[in-house]
Amino acid sequence: MSSNLLKTPKDRGRAGDKIFSGVSLGAGILILVILFSVAMFLVVQASPVFTADPETVTGGEGFAAYIFPIVVGTVIAAAIALLIATPVGILVALFISHYAPRRLARIFGYVVDLLAAIPSVIYGAWGYLVLAPQMSTIFTWLAENLGWIPIFAGPASQTGKTILTAGIVLAVMVIPIITSLSREIFLQTPNLHEEAALAMGATRWEMVRMAVLPFARPGIVSATMLGLGRALGETMAVALVLSPGLLSASLISSGNQTIAAEIALNFPEAFGLRLSELIAAGLVLFVITLIVNMIARLIISRSKEFSGAN
Amino acid sequence: MSKRIDVKDLNVYYSKFLAVEDVNINIEARSVTAFIGPSGCGKSTFLRTLNRMHEVIPGARVEGEVLLDGDNLYDSAVDPVTVRGQIGMVFQRPNPFPTMSIRDNVLAGVKLNNKRISKSDADALVEKSLRGANLWNEVKDRLGRPGSGLSGGQQQRLCIARAIAVSPQVILMDEPCSALDPISTLAIEDLINELKADYTVVIVTHNMQQAARVSDRTAFFNIAGTGKPGKLIEYDDTTTIFNKPSMKATEDYVSGRFG
Numbered sequence: 001m002s003s004n005l006l007k008t009p010k011d012r013g014r015a016g017d018k019i020f021s022g023v024s025l026g027a028g029i030l031i032l033v034i035l036f037s038v039a040m041f042l043v044v045q046a047s048p049v050f051t052a053d054p055e056t057v058t059g060g061e062g063f064a065a066y067i068f069p070i071v072v073g074t075v076i077a078a079a080i081a082l083l084i085a086t087p088v089g090i091l092v093a094l095f096i097s098h099y100a101p102r103r104l105a106r107i108f109g110y111v112v113d114l115l116a117a118i119p120s121v122i123y124g125a126w127g128y129l130v131l132a133p134q135m136s137t138i139f140t141w142l143a144e145n146l147g148w149i150p151i152f153a154g155p156a157s158q159t160g161k162t163i164l165t166a167g168i169v170l171a172v173m174v175i176p177i178i179t180s181l182s183r184e185i186f187l188q189t190p191n192l193h194e195e196a197a198l199a200m201g202a203t204r205w206e207m208v209r210m211a212v213l214p215f216a217r218p219g220i221v222s223a224t225m226l227g228l229g230r231a232l233g234e235t236m237a238v239a240l241v242l243s244p245g246l247l248s249a250s251l252i253s254s255g256n257q258t259i260a261a262e263i264a265l266n267f268p269e270a271f272g273l274r275l276s277e278l279i280a281a282g283l284v285l286f287v288i289t290l291i292v293n294m295i296a297r298l299i300i301s302r303s304k305e306f307s308g309a310n
Numbered sequence: 311m312s313k314r315i316d317v318k319d320l321n322v323y324y325s326k327f328l329a330v331e332d333v334n335i336n337i338e339a340r341s342v343t344a345f346i347g348p349s350g351c352g353k354s355t356f357l358r359t360l361n362r363m364h365e366v367i368p369g370a371r372v373e374g375e376v377l378l379d380g381d382n383l384y385d386s387a388v389d390p391v392t393v394r395g396q397i398g399m400v401f402q403r404p405n406p407f408p409t410m411s412i413r414d415n416v417l418a419g420v421k422l423n424n425k426r427i428s429k430s431d432a433d434a435l436v437e438k439s440l441r442g443a444n445l446w447n448e449v450k451d452r453l454g455r456p457g458s459g460l461s462g463g464q465q466q467r468l469c470i471a472r473a474i475a476v477s478p479q480v481i482l483m484d485e486p487c488s489a490l491d492p493i494s495t496l497a498i499e500d501l502i503n504e505l506k507a508d509y510t511v512v513i514v515t516h517n518m519q520q521a522a523r524v525s526d527r528t529a530f531f532n533i534a535g536t537g538k539p540g541k542l543i544e545y546d547d548t549t550t551i552f553n554k555p556s557m558k559a560t561e562d563y564v565s566g567r568f569g
Binding site: 102190192193197199200201203210214215217 | 393418
């Protein structure tokens with residue numbers, strides 16, 4: 001009797017809306033489930049190593065003593081990679097977005113995207129066959145002339161297969177990631193703000209510093225974090241380029257190891273407690289990545305008020 | 311401060327397309343000059359040639375001369391960066407830098423080209439510029455807050471403060487009120503009247519009442535049709551343009567018969 005014309009009949013109308021919200025909710029839940037089950041797998045499989053007799057763990061002094069050097073090695077390799085890749089990546093991205101003539105920029109951008117698609121084993125082979133022999137002469141020179149700095153202490157590796165070489169190979173792999181993402185963000189800088197800077201008499205570089213870089217800051221942090229993710233987790237290239245050894249402050253003598261390479265090299269023959277060790281190493285890598293990402297979020301959110309999003 | 315502008319035989323191009331043809335105009339120092347005309351007639355394009363912002367667009371170029379107190383802006387030895395430092399610009403949409411505080415926005419132009427300024431000088435300049443833009447009383451307690459937190463009208467006055475902080479010779483305004491409500495528009499118009507005492511002001515506006523209210527001289531631009539270049543039809547005292555213009559097209563436009 002009471003016929004409200006505004007009522008939507010139940011059988012038609014909002015079906016598409018409901019399906020879409022259901023699908024996107026499902027996708028969101030799926031991510032959480034995957035992340036949770038990976039974490040659970042790592043914790044459960046790794047747990048024997050935490051309760052095991054320290055003498056039975058590789059090295060004979062417990063898990064902490066085993067994992068510490070390779071955590072440091074991982075961090076060193078990733079730090080070298082980012083130290084090189086972040087400035088280079090940002091500069092290349094700026095060149096493409098704001099300096100190169102348009103046609104050149106398009107070709108350049110395409111090449112950079114192509115670099116990101118090269119599989120890591122190729123980079124590893126290149127590092128092993130081409131870069132490492134070249135680096136060994138540089139290492140010898142560094143050891144002779146700057147050997148008093150601990151990171152360049154001799155004896156220099158004759159094969160060039162050191163953590164520094166590995167870091168450089170990682171940098172080459174990370175640069176395209178940082179470049180592509182930064183370029184996209186630089187291109188999104190509002191024209192309005194670029195013109196505001198230019199109209200005040202800013203040079204191109206000042207315009208970039210005033211309008212482009214501040215706008216792109218959160219994006220640059222994200223791009224760097226994605227690059228860091230690749231550097232931390234990269235296995236094949238490091239396994240090929242680095243001849244592993246004990247923890248050493250020198251970047252130019254053989255030694256050091258990263259978590260990912262350690263797992264990859266030893267996994268095929270591992271069983272029992274050794275397997276748990278390696279999975280525990282994986283858990284540690286997982287935690288490092290989480291911490292790094294949280295720090296990145298913190299950096300981004302601290303400047304939220306001045307991001308222009310309000 | 312404040313110089314005159316003389317434009318001689320200026321043609322403005324986007325690549326091969328002639329956008330504005332053969333403009334000759336003399337803009338007096340310490341006056342307000344308004345450019346009016348229908349959409350697409352090239353008045354904004356022409357305005358942007360007065361501080362070499364036109365050439366920021368790829369392929370854009372000009373032929374002819376623009377003289378600032380006799381010095382040609384388009385001389386091959388002239389750096390556009392220098393030109394823009396002397397001829398400030400306020401845009402259609404307020405564009406304070408979102409990542410900077412109100413204070414830093416005002417000082418943005420002053421700190422360019424590696425110039426240094428002491429904190430006390432900077433404080434004085436911020437206050438002077440914001441007072442000059444009639445914004446000081448509204449923002450003096452929150453100079454450290456982001457400029458993007460202000461209302462649209464306040465943001466536009468912040469942009470004017472930013473423009474006058476570098477003591478330019480000329481201020482160009484490209485439809486500065488078109489994104490603002492009537493109250494904010496009034497505030498900007500009052501401000502333009504005050505700026506006239508120290509600066510040469512050139513304003514592009516779609517609003518004929520606004521041109522009549524704020525300007526001393528008015529230039530009417532028109533376009534013969536799509537794809538044809540815009541032209542300066544008539545340039546005279548504002549009262550003449552609005553009361554007894556000499557051209558038929560001007561009369562039609564200001565009386566609302568077209569456009």
